[in-house]
Amino acid sequence: MNSTDLTAGATMAQLRAVLASTLDPVITIDARGRVHSASDSVERVFGWTPTELVGQNISILMPAPHQEQHDDYLADYRKTGTTNILGRTREFEGRRRDGSIFPLELSVSRVDVPGQAEPLFTGIIKDISDRKQGEEELRLLRTLSLAIGAAEDLESAMTVVLREICHATGWEYGEAWLPDQSGRRLRDTPVWHARDRTLEAFQAMTQGTTFGRGEGLPGRVWVSKVPEWLDDLSDDRVFRRAALASRAGLRAALAVPILSGDEVVAVIAFFMSGPETRHDRLTALVTAAAAPLGPLIERHRTQSALAESEGRLREMLTSVELVAVSIDAAGLITFCNDYLLYVTGFSRAEVLGRDWFELFLPAEGRERVREVLAVAIETGHIQPHFENEILTKSGERRLIAWNNTPLRNPGGDIVGATALGVDITQQRRDSLDIARHRDELERRVKERTAELEASHEALRQTDRLASIGTLVAGLGHDMSNVLLPIRCRLEALEASILPASAREHCAAVNESIAYLQQLTEGLRLLALDPDDADATEASTDVGQWWKQAEAVIRRATPGHCVFKSEISPGLPRVQVAAHRLSQAILNLVVNAGEANNEEGTIRFSADRTSDGQQVRLSVQDDGPGMPAEVRRQALDPFFTTKKRGLGTGLGLSLVHGVVKAAGGALSIETTPDSGTTVRLDFPIASGNEPVGPATTKLRAGISLEDPRIASLFRTMLTAAGFAVADGVSECDLLVVDGNGVGTPRLDKHLGSAGRAAIVCGDAPADERIISLTTPDDFELVRDAVANARRRLAQIEPTAKDLP
Numbered sequence: 001m002n003s004t005d006l007t008a009g010a011t012m013a014q015l016r017a018v019l020a021s022t023l024d025p026v027i028t029i030d031a032r033g034r035v036h037s038a039s040d041s042v043e044r045v046f047g048w049t050p051t052e053l054v055g056q057n058i059s060i061l062m063p064a065p066h067q068e069q070h071d072d073y074l075a076d077y078r079k080t081g082t083t084n085i086l087g088r089t090r091e092f093e094g095r096r097r098d099g100s101i102f103p104l105e106l107s108v109s110r111v112d113v114p115g116q117a118e119p120l121f122t123g124i125i126k127d128i129s130d131r132k133q134g135e136e137e138l139r140l141l142r143t144l145s146l147a148i149g150a151a152e153d154l155e156s157a158m159t160v161v162l163r164e165i166c167h168a169t170g171w172e173y174g175e176a177w178l179p180d181q182s183g184r185r186l187r188d189t190p191v192w193h194a195r196d197r198t199l200e201a202f203q204a205m206t207q208g209t210t211f212g213r214g215e216g217l218p219g220r221v222w223v224s225k226v227p228e229w230l231d232d233l234s235d236d237r238v239f240r241r242a243a244l245a246s247r248a249g250l251r252a253a254l255a256v257p258i259l260s261g262d263e264v265v266a267v268i269a270f271f272m273s274g275p276e277t278r279h280d281r282l283t284a285l286v287t288a289a290a291a292p293l294g295p296l297i298e299r300h301r302t303q304s305a306l307a308e309s310e311g312r313l314r315e316m317l318t319s320v321e322l323v324a325v326s327i328d329a330a331g332l333i334t335f336c337n338d339y340l341l342y343v344t345g346f347s348r349a350e351v352l353g354r355d356w357f358e359l360f361l362p363a364e365g366r367e368r369v370r371e372v373l374a375v376a377i378e379t380g381h382i383q384p385h386f387e388n389e390i391l392t393k394s395g396e397r398r399l400i401a402w403n404n405t406p407l408r409n410p411g412g413d414i415v416g417a418t419a420l421g422v423d424i425t426q427q428r429r430d431s432l433d434i435a436r437h438r439d440e441l442e443r444r445v446k447e448r449t450a451e452l453e454a455s456h457e458a459l460r461q462t463d464r465l466a467s468i469g470t471l472v473a474g475l476g477h478d479m480s481n482v483l484l485p486i487r488c489r490l491e492a493l494e495a496s497i498l499p500a501s502a503r504e505h506c507a508a509v510n511e512s513i514a515y516l517q518q519l520t521e522g523l524r525l526l527a528l529d530p531d532d533a534d535a536t537e538a539s540t541d542v543g544q545w546w547k548q549a550e551a552v553i554r555r556a557t558p559g560h561c562v563f564k565s566e567i568s569p570g571l572p573r574v575q576v577a578a579h580r581l582s583q584a585i586l587n588l589v590v591n592a593g594e595a596n597n598e599e600g601t602i603r604f605s606a607d608r609t610s611d612g613q614q615v616r617l618s619v620q621d622d623g624p625g626m627p628a629e630v631r632r633q634a635l636d637p638f639f640t641t642k643k644r645g646l647g648t649g650l651g652l653s654l655v656h657g658v659v660k661a662a663g664g665a666l667s668i669e670t671t672p673d674s675g676t677t678v679r680l681d682f683p684i685a686s687g688n689e690p691v692g693p694a695t696t697k698l699r700a701g702i703s704l705e706d707p708r709i710a711s712l713f714r715t716m717l718t719a720a721g722f723a724v725a726d727g728v729s730e731c732d733l734l735v736v737d738g739n740g741v742g743t744p745r746l747d748k749h750l751g752s753a754g755r756a757a758i759v760c761g762d763a764p765a766d767e768r769i770i771s772l773t774t775p776d777d778f779e780l781v782r783d784a785v786a787n788a789r790r791r792l793a794q795i796e797p798t799a800k801d802l803p
Contacts, residue, residue: 162192176268227254253270402421543567623675738762
């Protein structure tokens with residue numbers, strides 16, 4: 001052995017000594033990845049002995065994917081001669097013999113061996129598990145501090161703490177226990193665990209459980225104020241929920257108190273399924289991590305108590321509907337209740353911190369109220385009661401009656417004020433309104449008294465008009481009864497042989513009777529109730545109506561006036577009853593005559609409107625016209641410009657009602673000094689309007705040899721509403737001679753159904769035949785005609801059927 005060999009052997013011995021003494025593993029590999037040497041510390045870190053590792057590929061100490069890729073890394077190095085790992089310290093993960101993964105630091109250097117083509121590589125490995133754990137603990141503390149600070153409420157903060165501690169430490173289940181309202185028992189609140197059915201069952205069975213002081217694991221920690229570790233949960237004398245923990249597979253637990261000062265404000269507990277002996281460092285970590293919860297819980301309790309107190313105060317202030325506000329010495333608002341916000345329309349954010357005097361007080365009263373606060377601060381006494389207006393957000397003013405209380409600091413100095421106020425705005429308004437209403441009531445009583453007197457006068461006028469109407473109706477009926485026999489007898493005389501001079505007298509009498517009859521018809525129309533729509537037909541033939549009403553309307557024209565009428569021929573029927581039309585036109589003519597104080601002309605006209613859809617009836621006078629004020633009130637009931645006792649004020653109002661009910665329109669055209677024209681536009685009656693009984697006339701035929709008796713029957717039948725024809729034609733009632741003279745005609749007439757006959761003389765027995773043995777007796781003829789009409793109409797006999 002030469003000196004060189006001796007030197008090499010000494011060097012190797014020194015190297016083995018160094019490798020044996022190093023705390024961190026040192027491993028040398030060749031360019032193919034095979035282990036050439038390893039220090040004794042390899043077994044402590046990786047679980048492999050140096051002898052077992054030598055000759056193995058270094059990838060056995062690597063986790064996937066580096067284990068499969070390491071040979072490729074070396075092959076690339078052999079080809080290119082470049083790598084980024086030499087001369088640097090980098091962090092990797094290592095794989096122990098048991099398969100567990102841990103963090104490590106690796107420093108690699110190249111070793112060139114003389115005489116060998118490929119170099120060796122030596123790596124120094126440092127297990128950094130403890131350092132990483134420390135870093136993780138610091139990260140956990142930082143995370144919890146941030147999460148607790150950002151949590152919206154206590155429950156969410158505690159849930160974050162449980163979750164993060166479990167994630168960082170490997171605990172599988174975490175729970176928190178807080179004192180209940182009585183402070184005598186712990187109740188379960190937030191819980192966190194990994195998604196697992198057995199743990200969910202453990203949570204469900206625990207829910208609702210409570211612990212007193214010294215009871216169970218949470219109760220013992222509550223009393224002892226120190227953490228407690230249980231590495232065996234099977235003993236129910238130590239762990240009250242042992243059976244539940246066994247079913248959930250939980251075997252170890254740690255409970256930690258959360259302190260606020262010297263008081264335990266909560267207890268948190270953690271569980272895991274694997275066996276775990278007491279770990280002081282883990283206990284300290286959990287205790288430190290949960291410590292920030294103490295002040296948070298205490299703050300939450302204080303805030304809850306304050307909120308509860310404020311809630312009771314707010315509820316009280318709201319329920320009594322008082323305005324409540326507190327201000328500091330500078331006049332800034334520090335508190336306001338909901339009712340103040342309700343009254344003023346502001347939000348709380350718009351009020352708190354604002355200057356009370358600037359925000360709420362009108363400018364003219366601002367300094368006076370500010371002076372009250374200034375005097376209170378200076379003298380130590382505040383004015384207890386006063387009233388002032390405040391402004392709402394919309395600018396409305398509200399009157400408040402205040403009760404003021406000073407706010408004092410611990411030294412007794414006034415540092416602000418609290419005021420409770422009653423909104424007396426409505427009360428003050430009501431007082432003013434009552435006074436105004438009292439004055440208004442007195443005024444209206446005087447007006448109503450005057451109106452009642454006018455109404456009483458109008459009612460008296462109406463009663464007089466009603467009496468006149470009754471008189472007119474009776475007069476018209478009596479005149480008809482008197483005129484009928486006179487007309488019958490005159491016609492009978494005209495049918496006989498009379499000298500020419502006598503016929504002239506009869507014609508003159510007949511003309512006078514016709515005028516009286518026309519006047520009677522007009523009075524009858526005026527006497528009918530204007531509110532009775534069925535008194536006459538629903539529609540009116542204007543031309544026929546004018547023949548009946550003209551005499552009465554002309555007679556109503558004052559003597560100093562000239563009446564002129566112009567009725568267009570062929571006008572259609574209008575949708576208004578004849579009696580209503582008569583009363584409306586009569587009112588207008590009377591008003592026109594009274595408007596003409598001196599000689600004047602009243603013009604009545606009837607014509608179609610320009611569009612042809614209506615019929616216009618107009619009454620025009622050439623009086624002084626209506627002033628604007630009179631025109632505006634002309635249609636109001638009881639309005640009149642006439643002297644008391646001379647008018648009811650119902651004339652134009654009645655006319656307007658007639659036109660409106662018919663679906664028409666009334667218009668007034670008036671010009672100062674040029675007269676007034678009132679126009680009534682009536683709708684044209686519908687072509688399929690039902691025809692009333694008065695328009696459906698029965699037909700009567702007369703076949704009598706005696707012309708005098710024939711004339712009597714013609715007059716009676718016409719008065720009874722028959723359409724009369726001489727001779728025998730198609731008719732409903734036939735009047736013939738008896739004693740067999742008219743038998744052929746009678747048989748032919750009665751051969752059709754629904755017919756009747758009057759026979760003057762002997763006649764065969766038949767219920768359809770009325771036999772009249774004295775045909776020149778006026779009363780018997782009238783009765784016979786009335787009976788025939790009733791039989792044809794198949795109605796019971798009534799007095800109104802008699803002409």
